Structures are given as C-alpha cells and as structure tokens.
Amino acid sequence: MSGAPILPGATLGVLGGGQLGRMFAHAAQAMGYATAVLDADPESPAGLVSQQHIRTAYDDPQGLATLAAACAAVTTEFENVPAAALQTLARSMPVSPAAAAVAVAQDRAAEKAHFVRCGVPVAPHTVIDSEAALATVDAAALLPGILKTARLGYDGKGQVRVATPGELAAAWQQLGRVPCVLEKMLPLAHECSVIVARGADGSLVHLPVQRNLHRDGILAVTEVFEGNVPPALAGQALAAAKSIAQGLDYVGVLCVEFFVLEGGGLVVNEMAPRPHNSGHWSQNGADVSQFELQVRCMAGLPLTQPRQHSASIMLNLLGDLWLRGPDGAAATPPWYQVLRLPGCHLHLYGKASPKPGRKMGHLNVTAASPEGARATALQAAALLGIAPF
Structure with a gap:
C-alpha cells in the first residue's frame, strides 16, 4: 500500500464473517472506523456487529463490487478465502495481506517450500500427489508421520496419523487422493x-x-x-x-x-x-x-x-x-x-x-x-x- 493513510471515519472491509472478523470489527470501530463484512452466513458473528453485511459467496462478482464500493481498504479473517477474490479487490483498493501471500498459506506444499527458502527449520516431509510419489516415500525417514491435505485443513481436520506404508496408502485413499504433505512425527x-x-x-x-x-x-x-x-x-x-x-x-x-x-x-x-x-x-x-x-x-x-x-x-x-x-x-x-x-x-x-x-x-x-x-x-x-x- 502506498499513499496517504486511511484515517478514522472511513469504512474498512473484511472477507469472512467469523469471530476473528467480529473482533477486527470491534477494534476498528473503537478507533472510529465503520466496517463492512462479506460473508454468505446471515448470522455471521462479524456481520452481526458491522455497519454493512454483504451476504454473498466470497467469489461472487456483485458482492465483491459492493464491498469495493463501500470500503477504503480490505483484509481477510479466513485463509481459505479465494486468492482470486483478493486479487479482484486489489485492482481498486489496498488489500492486506496480498493474494500471493494468502495463496502460499493455502497450500501446505507451497508453505513448506517458502519456509525452506527462508532458512527456517521444518520437519522432514514430502509431497504426495500421485501414485508414483506414494510409491517412492522413504518409510525409514518419514514414518511414523502425519498425512495432511495440502489445502483446506485446519483445527486438526484433513489429517491422518500413519505408521506403516500400508496405513499411508489407505490414508491417502481416505483423504480422496488429493495432494497431501507427509510430515515425520517428531518428539x-x-x-x-x-x-x-x-x-x-x-x-x-x-x-x-x-x-x-x-x-x-x-x-x-x-x-x-x-x-x-x-x-x-x-x-x-x-x-x-x-x-x-x-x-x-x-x-x-x-x-x-x-x-x-x-x-x-x-x-x-x-x-x-x-x-x-x-x-x-x-x-x-x-x-x-x-x-x-x-x-x-x-x-x-x-x-x-x-x-x-x-x-x-x-x-x-x-x-x-x-x-x-x-x-x-x-x-x-x-x-x-x-x-x-x-x-x-x-x-x-x-x-x-x-x-x-x-x-x-x-x-x-x-x-x-x-x-x-x-x-x-x-x-x-x-x-x-x-x-x-
């Protein structure tokens, strides 16, 4: 973001209407801002306390246009908001965090690769996105481990503990054969x-x-x-x-x-x-x-x-x-x-x-x-x- 700061009195928007959006709205309002929320749930916690609640899907073009017209800047409270929606909003206003950063956090494989690039220690891991990748897993180095879906996992969802190659293969089937990251379990x-x-x-x-x-x-x-x-x-x-x-x-x-x-x-x-x-x-x-x-x-x-x-x-x-x-x-x-x-x-x-x-x-x-x-x-x-x- 560049240019003049956005001062109290303006409207700040948030994609996602959960409790994090609600507490963001409370903080913004305490500082003198109005808030607008885009979330399809008519009873979303953030929507209930905001001046404007746009009840559409995150990728609805009309909903995004309404949010853009109402706000001076937009943020998100939920990492699984489509990155494309953030890109759309960024054409007309400051959006933070940027779509590119959110996209990395949405994909465990990309996230792990970013950590490695930054020189930050990570657990031994590998990406499983095909039968060939599954067949080449180094069991001695990576098992027992936790198989996690690369996308859409949170609060323990989309994760299966595995101890043997047979359990790993079954877990990948159980998770729908979607791209996954296998991480070695560490003490x-x-x-x-x-x-x-x-x-x-x-x-x-x-x-x-x-x-x-x-x-x-x-x-x-x-x-x-x-x-x-x-x-x-x-x-x-x-x-x-x-x-x-x-x-x-x-x-x-x-x-x-x-x-x-x-x-x-x-x-x-x-x-x-x-x-x-x-x-x-x-x-x-x-x-x-x-x-x-x-x-x-x-x-x-x-x-x-x-x-x-x-x-x-x-x-x-x-x-x-x-x-x-x-x-x-x-x-x-x-x-x-x-x-x-x-x-x-x-x-x-x-x-x-x-x-x-x-x-x-x-x-x-x-x-x-x-x-x-x-x-x-x-x-x-x-x-x-x-x-x-």
Whole structure:
C-alpha cells in the first residue's frame, strides 16, 4: 500500500464473517472506523456487529463490487478465502495481506517450500500427489508421520496419523487422493507461536512468543509471560517469523506456529495470514491487541511495538462447555462464578448454537505474576469443566 493513510471515519472491509472478523470489527470501530463484512452466513458473528453485511459467496462478482464500493481498504479473517477474490479487490483498493501471500498459506506444499527458502527449520516431509510419489516415500525417514491435505485443513481436520506404508496408502485413499504433505512425527516438548505485524513500509512489530497447548487438534490454552519459552528458543522463533513475513513481502498480521522438540530444537509447523486464536490474550494483556495491529496495517497507520503489561493465559471456550445439561442438552456455563475471579475477561462470539469442538468464545486471564495467572486460570477451568493444564 502506498499513499496517504486511511484515517478514522472511513469504512474498512473484511472477507469472512467469523469471530476473528467480529473482533477486527470491534477494534476498528473503537478507533472510529465503520466496517463492512462479506460473508454468505446471515448470522455471521462479524456481520452481526458491522455497519454493512454483504451476504454473498466470497467469489461472487456483485458482492465483491459492493464491498469495493463501500470500503477504503480490505483484509481477510479466513485463509481459505479465494486468492482470486483478493486479487479482484486489489485492482481498486489496498488489500492486506496480498493474494500471493494468502495463496502460499493455502497450500501446505507451497508453505513448506517458502519456509525452506527462508532458512527456517521444518520437519522432514514430502509431497504426495500421485501414485508414483506414494510409491517412492522413504518409510525409514518419514514414518511414523502425519498425512495432511495440502489445502483446506485446519483445527486438526484433513489429517491422518500413519505408521506403516500400508496405513499411508489407505490414508491417502481416505483423504480422496488429493495432494497431501507427509510430515515425520517428531518428539514434541510443547508448541509455541509468534504473531508479527508488518506494514507496507516494511516496519515490523511483534507480540511476545506464546506457549500453546492443543487438545484434539484444537488450541486449548495459551500462556504468555516471561520464561514461558526459554529465551534462546523465543529468539529463534521470533527471527524465523520475521524472516517468513519479510520473504513474502507481507503486509498485515501473520501468525507462525512452531513445534519445540524434546531435545530443545525448533521447527516451524504452519502459518496463518491473519490474527490467530493464540493472540487473543493481547486484547487484555497488552497495550495494543493483534486486532488493532490488523487495523493499523491495512489503514497505513504507524505500527508501535506492543507492550505486555500483565501475565496472561487464554482459555478456549468450545461448544462442549455448553452441552453439559441432562442428556447433553445445552446449559449456560457458570459465567457469574467465573467472573467473580480477579482478572477474568470473557469474550463470546455471538454464535447461537453450541456444537462439540466449535469455538464459542475465549476467556483471558490476567495477573501481576505468572503464578497468579495460572492459579486463577485453573480455578476458572475447574468451574467450566476444562481439564487442568
């Protein structure tokens, strides 16, 4: 993006109407912008809180034209928005992140190749896109492993664990013989992520390294405080994330997820070209949230380095927490008791129907010390029926 910044009073658009779009809209509106959302779902969380909701498919020409006419700039909250839609919008306005960067994140094979070009360590892997590729897999080097569809996989979807060549062949059939990436399973100590924000002028800021716990392929807990990740590893993760963003000439908020190995090494897992679940803590634990950074990037405003002011823990609130009534009926979680705990900040996404594994909201816990944050977060988890961590 070049030219004058887009100042408050303008309308900012977002492709995708989920919870990330909703929280982007809240941040933009707090800064004085109007928001417009393109999402086909009439009850999309972002559409419900925006001044304009365009209810069409992401690639609908009329919908895109309406969005372009309404907005001064557009972003996305969902990496599987068609890159072609972003290209169409970019002909008439600033779009961040750019279609080319989103296209890389949409394809695990292209993503892995980009990481390698940036000199960032990755797990041993290979692309399986044909019977010939399947037949030449080096089982000794890559099994046991995880077979992942190259496109359209998230939150553990489109992934199968395989231990033998026979299981690998069956898994490829199960996934529809679509292009896949086979990654060797490595002994993991834990997982972490880094969120960076990069402006069109090349300026780059970041949030602290976030330590993450996943359950059933879905993020469950994020902990952010000094010492949550050894300093040397944190420095490596931050340098890698910056390299990945700069290598894409990226504009916007980018999350890069890493595996920390039992031996202390670090390998990159994947990236998300948008704000990320693991960065939600920044809404209450830092002076600039990941969503304000998203607004600043797309509007061409200055990027100031966020400062963490509280030890923070984020608990993901899945639909399972509601389905605890008789015979699995929906029941309201004990918000009153949770919100009596000091430093608890509830964020719900406006989704009407809870389902198992569906992200309904999150709870940010802030405290003056890591010990205080953990103690309160564990109390909240016990009240909500979330397993301890």
